[in-house]
Amino acid sequence: MSESNLISLAVTILFLPLIGFFIVLLFGKRFKQLYKFEVGIITVALLLSIFTGVVKLTNYFNNIIITQFTWIDLGNVPSIGHLSINLGIMIDNITVIMLFVVTLISTLVHYFSIAYMEGDARFSRYFAYLGIFTFSMLGIVIADNLLMIYIFWELVGLSSYLLIGFWYEKKSASDASMKAFLANRIGDIGMFIGILILFTNYHTFSFQDIFQNIANGVVPFGSNGWLTAAGILVFMGAVGKSAQVPLHIWLPDAMEGPTPVSALIHAATMVAAGVYLVARIFALLTADAMLVIAVVGTVTSIFAATIALTQNDIKKVLAYSTVSQLGYMIMALGVGAYKFAFFHLVTHAFFKGLMFLGSGSVIHSMHHEQDMRQMGGLKKKMPITYITFLIGTLAISGVPLTSGFLSKDGLLAGTWAFADLTGHYLIPIIGFTVALMTAFYMFRLVLMTFHGEPRNQHKFDNAHESPKLMTIPLIILAALSIFIFYTPNPVAPSEGWFFNWIKTPQSVVPEEARFDFMKSDAHKVEGSLNKDVHGSGSENAAITYSEMYEHAMHKVHYPAMIISVIFAVLGILLAFLMYEWKKIDPDKLAEKLKPLYNLSYHKWYIDEIYSFLFVERLLDLSRFISWFDATVVDGIVNYSATLTRGIANITGWFDTYIVDGLVNFTAFISGFVGLSLRKIQTGKVQTYIVYVVFSVIIILLILRPF
Amino acid sequence: MIEVGLTHFLVVSSFLFAFGLYAILTRKNAILVLMGVELVLNAANINFVAFSRYGNLGLNGQLMALFVIVLAAAEAAIALAIVLNIYKTFGHVNVDEIDNLKE
Numbered sequence: 191m192s193e194s195n196l197i198s199l200a201v202t203i204l205f206l207p208l209i210g211f212f213i214v215l216l217f218g219k220r221f222k223q224l225y226k227f228e229v230g231i232i233t234v235a236l237l238l239s240i241f242t243g244v245v246k247l248t249n250y251f252n253n254i255i256i257t258q259f260t261w262i263d264l265g266n267v268p269s270i271g272h273l274s275i276n277l278g279i280m281i282d283n284i285t286v287i288m289l290f291v292v293t294l295i296s297t298l299v300h301y302f303s304i305a306y307m308e309g310d311a312r313f314s315r316y317f318a319y320l321g322i323f324t325f326s327m328l329g330i331v332i333a334d335n336l337l338m339i340y341i342f343w344e345l346v347g348l349s350s351y352l353l354i355g356f357w358y359e360k361k362s363a364s365d366a367s368m369k370a371f372l373a374n375r376i377g378d379i380g381m382f383i384g385i386l387i388l389f390t391n392y393h394t395f396s397f398q399d400i401f402q403n404i405a406n407g408v409v410p411f412g413s414n415g416w417l418t419a420a421g422i423l424v425f426m427g428a429v430g431k432s433a434q435v436p437l438h439i440w441l442p443d444a445m446e447g448p449t450p451v452s453a454l455i456h457a458a459t460m461v462a463a464g465v466y467l468v469a470r471i472f473a474l475l476t477a478d479a480m481l482v483i484a485v486v487g488t489v490t491s492i493f494a495a496t497i498a499l500t501q502n503d504i505k506k507v508l509a510y511s512t513v514s515q516l517g518y519m520i521m522a523l524g525v526g527a528y529k530f531a532f533f534h535l536v537t538h539a540f541f542k543g544l545m546f547l548g549s550g551s552v553i554h555s556m557h558h559e560q561d562m563r564q565m566g567g568l569k570k571k572m573p574i575t576y577i578t579f580l581i582g583t584l585a586i587s588g589v590p591l592t593s594g595f596l597s598k599d600g601l602l603a604g605t606w607a608f609a610d611l612t613g614h615y616l617i618p619i620i621g622f623t624v625a626l627m628t629a630f631y632m633f634r635l636v637l638m639t640f641h642g643e644p645r646n647q648h649k650f651d652n653a654h655e656s657p658k659l660m661t662i663p664l665i666i667l668a669a670l671s672i673f674i675f676y677t678p679n680p681v682a683p684s685e686g687w688f689f690n691w692i693k694t695p696q697s698v699v700p701e702e703a704r705f706d707f708m709k710s711d712a713h714k715v716e717g718s719l720n721k722d723v724h725g726s727g728s729e730n731a732a733i734t735y736s737e738m739y740e741h742a743m744h745k746v747h748y749p750a751m752i753i754s755v756i757f758a759v760l761g762i763l764l765a766f767l768m769y770e771w772k773k774i775d776p777d778k779l780a781e782k783l784k785p786l787y788n789l790s791y792h793k794w795y796i797d798e799i800y801s802f803l804f805v806e807r808l809l810d811l812s813r814f815i816s817w818f819d820a821t822v823v824d825g826i827v828n829y830s831a832t833l834t835r836g837i838a839n840i841t842g843w844f845d846t847y848i849v850d851g852l853v854n855f856t857a858f859i860s861g862f863v864g865l866s867l868r869k870i871q872t873g874k875v876q877t878y879i880v881y882v883v884f885s886v887i888i889i890l891l892i893l894r895p896f
Numbered sequence: 897m898i899e900v901g902l903t904h905f906l907v908v909s910s911f912l913f914a915f916g917l918y919a920i921l922t923r924k925n926a927i928l929v930l931m932g933v934e935l936v937l938n939a940a941n942i943n944f945v946a947f948s949r950y951g952n953l954g955l956n957g958q959l960m961a962l963f964v965i966v967l968a969a970a971e972a973a974i975a976l977a978i979v980l981n982i983y984k985t986f987g988h989v990n991v992d993e994i995d996n997l998k999e
Binding site for chain 1: 917920921922929991992994995996
């Protein structure tokens with residue numbers, strides 16, 4: 191298996207769902223069974239990506255496989271030289287991992303949807319949309335340049351628009367799809383500007399070439415500030431796609447789409463695209479840019495977690511939990527915990543996909559009831575959904591032996607180590623608080639849905655376990671939420687194989703613009719710092735910067751683990767106290783903390799604030815423009831109309847009196863002459879003869895022939 | 897006794913022509929107008945014959961007079977037919993009231 195074969199495999203995986211999309215879209219109406227083709231094709235893509243992953247990780251473990259081709263050759267461009275726009279495909283370790291994650295979840299969602307979407311009027315169209323979404327997502331994953339990422343980025347935006355608004359007859363759904371599209375668009379503007387800053391300076395979109403240029407000391411417009419700006423601007427795209435504050439508003443609304451779509455797009459893949467993008471550009475992020483990213487991530491995680499505490503819609507809770515977890519990943523990237531961020535991305539994709547599909551299963555059996563206050567006691571009715579969901583919940587709460595424990599714990603340790611090295615202690619503090627909240631609200635969800643007494647007896651009686659097509663994907667994802675798939679040692683992710691597949695890219699930013707701990711190993715740390723890192727002793731041996739980071743991580747690893755477990759248990763305990771054992775009445779607590787409760791319940795009034803700040807102001811602007819249009823523009827138009835009418839009146843008068851006058855006068859003269867002359871014409875023959883006679887006489891007199 | 901010469905004939909024919917013309921111009925009745933026409937023609941006949949006798953035309957003038965008589969007969973036939981039709985159309989034969997040509 192050569193490298194070029196791997197590339198062809200990746201391209202095949204990329205285009206399979208697109209083929210499915212076109213065929214199902216074009217012929218789906220006529221052949222009702224065609225959706226099976228799409229499902230089959232995506233399964234093939236899954237198998238191929240497993241194969242690709244295995245080959246890549248065994249044969250080419252340390253290689254980054256890149257192939258490029260010229261897309262547009264612009265020839266000789268003045269003052270630049272030969273310029274061509276290249277596209278290409280890059281396969282490194284995180285690519286094959288993402289290929290696997292995307293195709294796996296996509297496949298499971300396809301199977302799940304067969305049962306979930308049964309009887310829908312646009313059944314085959316739904317599968318076509320899933321196909322184009324998978325295609326776009328895979329395009330982002332395998333792209334080796336920013337331009338291709340941007341193109342597929344927009345395609346993802348489009349397909350998510352189509353899927354969120356799939357039930358477009360519902361106004362809320364079509365509104366939500368519009369909102370998602372617009373919020374993403376705002377982020378994409380920044381991303382596009384960032385890409386153009388890089389392109390203007392380096393005349394290439396390729397990651398490798400850009401990194402090479404920066405490593406050679408060429409920074410945009412000769413200033414590190416521009417490099418920071420480029421990083422932050424490209425990150426803006428991720429803010430939109432990964433639903434970070436302040437553009438997170440679309441994700442909870444996007445829950446209007448079919449639930450499997452929420453699992454695919456809004457939990458596992460599309461929102462992960464933002465994180466993936468930041469991971470891709472990680473090497474060019476300066477210390478300032480990373481700090482901004484870390485702060486945005488931190489704010490997002492706490493912000494969404496506080497909202498999730500009080501929501502009653504099962505999907506809304508999951509949505510805000512997703513936003514919060516994405517904030518975690520972004521935060522981890524910002525603090526340089528690259529491996530854990532990506533690790534968390536993968537584990538989160540599995541357990542959040544699992545929980546979304548689980549909630550889909552619940553909603554399906556409750557006949558599209560999403561309000562948790564109508565549920566309760568479902569664990570007897572739906573044991574498989576319950577157990578798998580519980581595993582997902584344990585994973586997201588960070589309970590040991592789950593995948594979530596491994597990634598989340600490492601991620602929090604990363605923020606702590608970062609704080610130790612730079613002094614930003616607020617980030618880990620918030621991080622741990624969010625862990626507590628996460629455990630609480632996720633168990634609140636589980637307890638309200640599956641435990642206790644049924645609150646709506648009628649709906650409860652009709653509830654039933656979902657068909658196998660829906661439960662088997664749940665079981666697969668639940669299995670993937672167990673630690674054993676990632677590491678043999680449940681407390682030390684860094685000993686696991688998965689962790690070692692991921693390689694932190696070496697930063698290429700000029701040394702002075704990096705965090706100390708990311709400086710290249712060629713320089714040794716000063717003695718004083720050394721002491722700091724080691725805590726006690728060993729001042730004699732100077733260590734490298736990367737060792738410094740390792741030490742910091744190592745130092746906080748176990749404390750972070752212990753604290754995060756304690757927090758998780760506290761959160762779970764609190765949830766049990768309130769919703770299972772009824773020791774604390776949640777309603778009374780809400781009454782006591784009324785302002786806080788309201789703030790959380792109404793999502794910090796963000797929608798209202800945006801509505802006031804942007805929508806209303808936009809309406810004001812529109813009203814002003816409308817007024818301007820009605821008075822000034824219309825005024826000018828009306829004035830010129832009046833003017834024209836005036837001129838027309840004058841012309842009309844001139845026409846009537848002068849031109850027509852002349853014509854009429856001529857006519858009058860002719861008429862007058864005619865009238866006068868007609869008297870000669872009597873019609874009486876005798877008169878004519880008189881004329882003739884006299885004429886002859888006159889002629890004779892004149893000619894005088896005699 | 898004055899010898900009758902060309903002048904006398906011409907005077908007679910002039911009077912005859914004048915009376916004929918007068919009849920044509922003044923008579924109301926179409927028949928009388930036709931009679932005026934006959935007078936005018938006969939005035940011309942007298943001239944032909946007189947010039948034939950006193951000029952050096954030979955018999956040509958007399959022959960021409962014969963032609964005129966034949967023509968007058970034909971003319972009278974046609975004219976009377978027209979007058980009859982006029983009478984049918986208008987109920988009278990007053991030429992001064994028949995001025996439809998004006999319109």
